[in-house]
Amino acid sequence: MIKISIITATYNSEKYVERTIRSVIEQTYSEIEFIIIDGYSKDRTVDIVNNYKENVDIFVSEPDEGIYDAFNKGIVHATGDIIYFLNSDDYLVSSTIIEDVMNSFDDDISLVYGNVQMIYEDKQAPRLYGREFTLDDFSKGYAPPHQAVFARKWLFDTYGLFNKNHRVVGDFERSAYFFKYELERTKYINKVIAAFHVGGISSNYTTRVIGMLEKEKVIKDLFQVERTLAEVEIRNNALYRHWLEKLLLEKKGITNCLHNACKRVAIFGSLQTADYLIQDLFLEGFEVPFIIDNFHESSIYKFDIPIIKEIELQQRLQQIDCIIVSLESSTGSEITSSLKEKFGHQVKVLWWKQLVEESIH
Incomplete structure (x- = not known):
């Protein structure tokens, strides 16, 4: 049976982290190594994790340089053949989903990905997101969220860890590399893997623009294609403002x-x-x-x-x-x-x- 290492990065995550933990420890798949890398939280996160210390294989709490630094620490500690990242405000949608995913791997498959459920803070209905992705999708800035991606550890050994200099798109960059060089060894499964909260760093307008600029560089470096993602984002924001003004001022x-x-x-x-x-x-x-x-x-x-x-x-x-x-x-x-x-x-x-x-x- 193949071992999977599930890595969760936390920082002041007391609001949702217990649900995240429970979604992992309730899995039916037995060969799970659960790693939590905490950025030296100041709230009750550490206490909550310690309540489940028998279920957490590796727990590190120390200052870090952001989420991609935490992910890298988790990879270094991991002993599983498969690596999966589950954020501290996300959760696995069913107790059998890891078993389902692991059954999708065979010797010829390096990466498996599926769908995610997007959860919104404003109580609007959750949305499903996911499909089969192509290199053309990546060259346009589209990719499966990392909560839907399972990769063999040797991919990180071969193509490198996350770039800590990225504020927003480190996960996009790694997936883009993996897909570009291992496309024939990737596999899409039409299953919902995890639910994740929309509203993280990449959802803030300022950091979205920063992320678009970062993504433009990744796309240019990997696919030799010039994209104007940040310009489109700024233009969209201006259009939304005009839309709002029409509604408010002209009714x-x-x-x-x-x-x-x-x-x-x-x-x-x-x-x-x-x-x-x-x-x-x-x-x-x-x-x-x-x-x-x-x-x-x-x-x-x-x-x-x-x-x-x-x-x-x-x-x-x-x-x-x-x-x-x-x-x-x-x-x-x-x-x-x-x-x-x-x-x-x-x-x-x-x-x-x-x-x-x-x-x-």
């Missing part, structure tokens, strides 16, 4: 301009901007018959709106007059163009950014 939504052309609007994508668009459409009196999302596991979105996949869209076009693409990145432009080519002769297709820009003029 109108950005979809107000669609009244002459549409009554029933579908939204492509199901992340945060989709929620904004739904509320905007409701404010303006539009119907939202369904959401289009190729990777959402549920058949019902919030507000009891059905979710369909793009492959079903042709059969449902009679229910809508318009499609708004809600994706924030440049992929949104590509998808808008693709949808226009396929369905533009039957329905109006717009990117949400076009609506904001039209509302400005």
Whole structure:
């Protein structure tokens, strides 16, 4: 039986760390080495961990240089063949998930990854995120979250530990290296591995921009591709500000301009901007018959709106007059163009950014 080392980095993590610990020690898989690396917490984190000292194989509490330094310490201590990182506010979704993942490894597989559940502090419904990723995805800045990734330890021995100089994207960089050089030995499993809280360092606006700049450099170094991720992030923020001003000052939504052309609007994508668009459409009196999302596991979105996949869209076009693409990145432009080519002769297709820009003029 293959041993797996689960590494959890903590720092002032008293709010959630016990749930994290329990999700690990309740696993049915027997060959688990549980390592907790604490950054010298000042709250009750150490006391909580000590309550489970019989279940924690290695516990270190000392000052560190951030989460990637803590991850590196965990790797150095690890004796398992497989390495997995579970943050201190995340948890494994079921008691059998490690067993399921470990059964997916064989001698030809170096890395296994799956899906995650995104948990929000503001009580909005959790979202599932995950799919099979390609090198082209990585070159555009997309990757599975580290909470979904299981890697053989020799990958770190071969390609190196985390770069401690990165504030935000050290996990993206390691995954990008592993995928680039071991793509044929990676395996995607369509299972939810862990739930993680949205709202960490990479969710703060300032650090998001820093992260985008870091990611641009990683992409350029690894794939020799120039990306403008930070510029897009800053531009998105400006568009959201204009959107908010229109709502607050004019009491109108950005979809107000669609009244002459549409009554029933579908939204492509199901992340945060989709929620904004739904509320905007409701404010303006539009119907939202369904959401289009190729990777959402549920058949019902919030507000009891059905979710369909793009492959079903042709059969449902009679229910809508318009499609708004809600994706924030440049992929949104590509998808808008693709949808226009396929369905533009039957329905109006717009990117949400076009609506904001039209509302400005």
